[in-house]
Amino acid sequence: MQWETVIGLEVHVQLSTNTKIFSGSSTAFGAEPNTQANAVDLGLPGVLPVFNEGALKKAVAFGLAIDADIGKRSFFERKNYFYPDLPKGYQTTQLEAPIVGPGHVDILLDDGETKRVRIHHAHLEEDAGKSLHEDFHGMSGIDLNRAGTPLIEIVTEPDMRSSAEAVAFAKKLHTIVTAIGICDGDMSQGSMRFDVNVSIRPKGSDTLGTRTETKNLNSFRFMEEAIKLEVERQIDVLEDGGEIIQETRLYNGDTKTARSMRSKEEANDYRYFPCPDLLPVVIDDDYINSIRSTLPELPDAKIERFIDSYGLTQYDASVLSATAAMADYFEQTTKICGDAKLAANWCMGELSKFLNQQEIDIADCPISPNDLGQLLARIKDDTISGKIAKTVFQAMTNGEGSADEIIDAKGLKQVTDTGAIEAMVDEVIAANQGQFEELKSGKDKLIGFFVGQVMKASKGQANPGQVNKILKQKMQD
Amino acid sequence: MSLDRSQVETVAKLARLKVEDQELDNYVNSLNSILDLADQLQAVDTEGVEPLANPLDATARLRPDTVTETNQREKLQKNAPQAEAGLFLVPKVID
Amino acid sequence: MLDNFIAPYESTATQRLKDAGFVTLGKTNLDEFAMGSSTETSYYGATRNPWNTDAVPGGSSGGSAVAVAAGMAPAALGTDTGGSIRQPAAFCGITGLKPTYGRVSRWGMVAFGSSLDQGGPMTQTAEDAAMIMNTIAGFDPRDSTSMDQPTVDYTATLDQPLNGLKIGLPKEYFGEALDDGIRQAIMEAVKQFESLGATVKEISLPRTELSIPAYYIIAPAEASTNLSRFDGVKFGYRCDNPTDLMDMYTRTRSEGFGAEVKRRIMVGTYALSAGYYDAYYRKAQQLRRLIKQDFQAALADVDVIMGPATPSTAWNIGEKTQDPVAMYMEDIYTLSVNLAGLPGMSIPCGFKDGMPVGLQVIGNYFDEARLLNIGHQFQRATDWHSRKPNV
Known part of the structure; x- marks a missing residue:
């Protein structure tokens, strides 16, 4: 039988605020355990939450970036369950009236087609702490520094049909949240985490199969692997005459295996109700417009502009605008060398290869756009060939000087006599x-x-x- | 609506309370008498009435996104049942 | 549950009193987690009424009421979720004011029913209550539900005459449930107000009786989740030698909470659970709006509402502990005030068989100054507030 995969995502995005969603504690990553967990974050008796305006602004900015309806009257609810990393015994979240309503994100598929993924809604909520499983006399240690960090949870419709589409969506979302500055995008620090809902159905069917949810994937690669593995598993189960059980699963990126999460299996009844300690958040058009006016150029607009004013292909424009830093680098390089296509090829080629090999961020790149632009200018004016330019680039990464200095010092000037x-x-x-x-x-x-x-x-x-x-x-x- | 023994046990489990067998009937009776009381509400026509969550129908006031808290770990963990290396210790967490 | 807990922070109300130079004499007993109408459910044992030590002092702020009634302290604080300031004040013959919801910060008060809780003064006189209010009332940025409204000098209007004051007497507060001795004392007090220049008319608060089921859904529902943080992880009691997480949670909470607290957690958990939320919690919140509307309609017509604070005087210790619903019925005149968020005050207005009777005065939102003015004028004309028990 031919199977079709159906994927929906829930994405947790940590908002890059200075403080927690309901307290004045710092959200900086990497502090000593529990040094950024105050009485409110610990849920001590008698303490009360007060909502952070920075979190509201960033959530609204996200809604505007995905062309969504903004909830003018949203409110917080308590989701009740017991877990050691959940200090109050409930998570403050939004269910009935989220801050961001339906919107959409367009992704570019491998075949060059654009696909629209619908966003069901995005809501504000607080992050939980962390359980550390190193052995403390057979016990677990609880660090609540992360507890109360503001999150938006973005919930998609089940619109994706392959792991590749899911990854394309996730990358696009990463591009959007970093471009508008609401999230640092650092996946290694858990700034973006994905829950994938996967089901399969016979090709041509329009009813959804039973889905499973694989939780807490923190890299694009793990997400892709986990989806592929789960699709294979579901096909095997169904083709063996079995049934898919709706369950929560955990993927282990080291062993490339997944398993059912026993502890989450017991019937949960979260008893949502409006949090009486927090009042409805009411905003008006003026407020929304004031945030709209602070938004930078959005990734889709940037892609369009790169195609129109630089003559780039859709693919090149998408790759270069994946991060604001790369897009800026490309534009500055182009300005210096005067050839967008050449700059695009180098940014996506040699430069990206170098950054990947060295595992450094473009912000920390030792070669400035100005440096690269001058190198490319020497290709343009026939001083050196493209091939020699790679040698010069190599030398530049070793700190041997500017392009012109290296060309002179090594006598690399093209023979045109x-x-x-x-x-x-x-x-x-x-x-x-x-x-x-x-x-x-x-x-x-x-x-x-x-x-x-x-x-x-x-x-x-x-x-x-x-x-x-x-x-x-x-x-x- | 009335609760039977197994429902009371389910509710107790949700609330992380242990109800001993000998207490169970007592709980069933007293919860049911409270719920009988609550069932008076069902007779009231509340069609179209907006629930009142805050008596003053007030709306949220926002806090500036500025760090106001300092590290209070030592003081706060004095009240902890068990803490070590700055962490709160609990029986092993199994995902 | 909190036997060994030392709060690493000060509540806004007590901090303001300290800053104003008040001295704390001690902490007083109360029903466990403020859940009770008799101060019998305390972990530390029952408190007795100074007017008759076989009787309860009322609750939940029974210890505060007794401290003031017995002359141990000139003033005390209480919290009032469904009558926990006004009812013990009535039972012990003192003045107790529950301010408008949001007038006194809830920061640092252990939450019971977050949308109902309000702290306030318990004193020998309305004048003393006004002085305490001048200190504790006001906006607090740490409490989202604290109202950013200017405060007034509550002592400034104490001496205003009551000429032309329009008093409403809700007929539902004078039904069969009301003890005849109390009825008599209340009507005497109303006559006193008429002689001070007030006019009186009968009004109706038709959903008074329904405030009991509405309250006994909303308060336990909110309490059930407010008390989830008592889990043995960060503070407070933890059971000995837990075998696993589930065992830690259930034994900590079962051993740490008393029977009435557990009962209310169970009720609240059930009322919020899937399939029952609409029928219970949501319905109760809808009823709450109707109750508020009843008060607003009444207060459009009269300045204040008066009636008994309680249907009977203090009962004997142990008399109602086996029947929670019978105990809940005793709160009939105080609950609706919390549901609507209005200010309410109880002042002593007589005795029945040697036990104090409390007159409840309910005002419009943020009209505490008028309540205190009324209390002060009454206390200038009568001496019920200055009678002392033999202790």
Whole structure:
């Protein structure tokens, strides 16, 4: 049977506020355990929450960025359950009236098509603390520094049909939340976490199969692996005549295995009700517009602009605008070298390769857009070839100086002196008389061999176009 | 509506309370008498009435996003039943 | 549950008193987690009424009421979720004021029913209550439900005459449930107000009786989740040698909470659970709006509402502990005031068989100054407030 995969995501995005959603404690990552958990975060008796305006602004900004309805009257509810990392015995969240209503995110698929993923809603809530499982005399340690960190939980419709689509969506969401500055996007610190709801159904069916939820995936790769694994598992179960059980699952990225989460299986009854300690959040159009006016250029608008004003392909424009930092880098480089296509190729090619290899962020790149732009300008004005440019780039990453300094110091300037090139061509012909005769008698593919030999003789510095031209003249002689 | 023994046990489990067998009937009786009282509400027509969550129908006031708290761990953990290395200790958490 | 707990912070109300130079003499007994009408459910044992030590002092703020009635302290604080300031004040013959919801910060008060709780003064006189209010009332940025409204000098209007004051007597407060001795004392007090220049008319608060079921859904529902933080992890009691997490939770909470608290947690948990939320909690909150509307309609017509604070005087210790519903019925005149969020005051207005009777005065939102003015004028004309028990 042909199966179709149906995927919906719930994405937890930590908002990059200074303080927690309901207290004045810092949200900075990496502090000593429980040093950023005050009486409110610990849920001591008699303490009360007060809502952080920074969290509201960022949630509204997100809603505007995905073209969603903004809840003008939203309120917080308590979701009641007991867990050691949940200090009050309830999570303050939103269910009935979330801050962000239906919206959408467009993603670019591999086949070049654009697909719209509908957002059901996004709500504000508080993050939980962490249970540390290192052995403390057979006990677990609870760190509540993260408790109360503001989150938006973004809930999609089940609109994705493959792990690739889910990853494309997740990456696009990452682009949006970092572009508008509501999240630092640092997945390794848990700033974005994904719960994937997966079901399968016979191709052509329009009823949804039973879904499972794999929780807390914190990288695009784990998400992709977990979905693939779960789809395979579900197909196996159904093809063996079994039934899918609705359950919560946990994926282990190290062992590449998943299992059912026993502890979450007992019937939960969260007893949602409006939190009496917090009052409804009421905002008006003026407030919404004031936030709209602070939004930077949104990723989709940027992609459009890159296509229109730089003549980039949709693919290149999407890749380059994936992060605001890369988009800015590209634009500045283009300004210096005057060739957007060349800048695009280098940003996506050599530069990205270097950043990946070194595992550094573009913000920490030792080569500035100005440096790269000047290197590319030397390709443009035929001072060096693209191939030599890679050598220069390498030297630049080693801190050997600017492009021009390196070209000078290493004598890498392209040989454009016709006489010099002609001499080298003659030498090569003389050394390969037989092949040259074959070339002249019509064995065209030998031209590559001769160009190669001349380039080798020039240590790559001859201008390949000129070499070609001179060779062709010699053939006619 | 009235509760039977197994419902009372379910509610107790949700509330993380243990009801001993000998207390169970007592709980069933007293909860049912309270719920009988509550059932008087069912006779009232509340069609279209907006629930009143805050007596003054007030709306939220916001707090500036500025850090106001300092590390109080030592003081706060004096009240902890069991703490070590700055962590609150609990019986092993199994996901 | 909190036997060994030392709060690492001060409540706003007590901090303001300290800042104003008040000295704390001690902490007083109350029903466990303020859940009770008799101060019998305390972990530390029952408190006795100074007018008759076989009788309860009322509750939940029974210890505060006794401290003031017996002359141990000139003033005390109480919290009032369904009558816990006014009813013990009535039972012990003192003045107790529950302010408008949001007038006194709830920061630092252990939450019972968050949308109902309000702290207030318990004193020998309305004048003393006005002085305490001047200190504790006011906006607190740490309490989202605290109202950002200017406060007034509650002592400034104490001496205003009551000429032209329009008093409403809700007929539902004078029904069969009301003890005849109390009825008599209340009507005497009303006559006193007429002689001070007030006019009196009968009004109706038709949903008074329904305030009992509404309250006994809303308060336990909110309490059930407010008390979830008592889980043995961060503070307070933890059971010995828990075998696993579930065992820690259930034994900590079962051993740490008393019977009445557990009963209310169970009721509240049930009222919020799937399938019952609409029938119980939501319905009760709808009824709450209707109750508020009844008061608003009445207060459009009269300045204040008067009636008994309680249907009977203090009962004997142990008399009602086996029947929670019978105990709940005793709160009939005080609950609706919390549901509506209005200010209410109880002042002594006589005795029945040697036990004090409390007159309840209910005002409009933020009209505490008028209540205290009324109390002060009454206390200038009568001496019920200055009678002392033999202790």
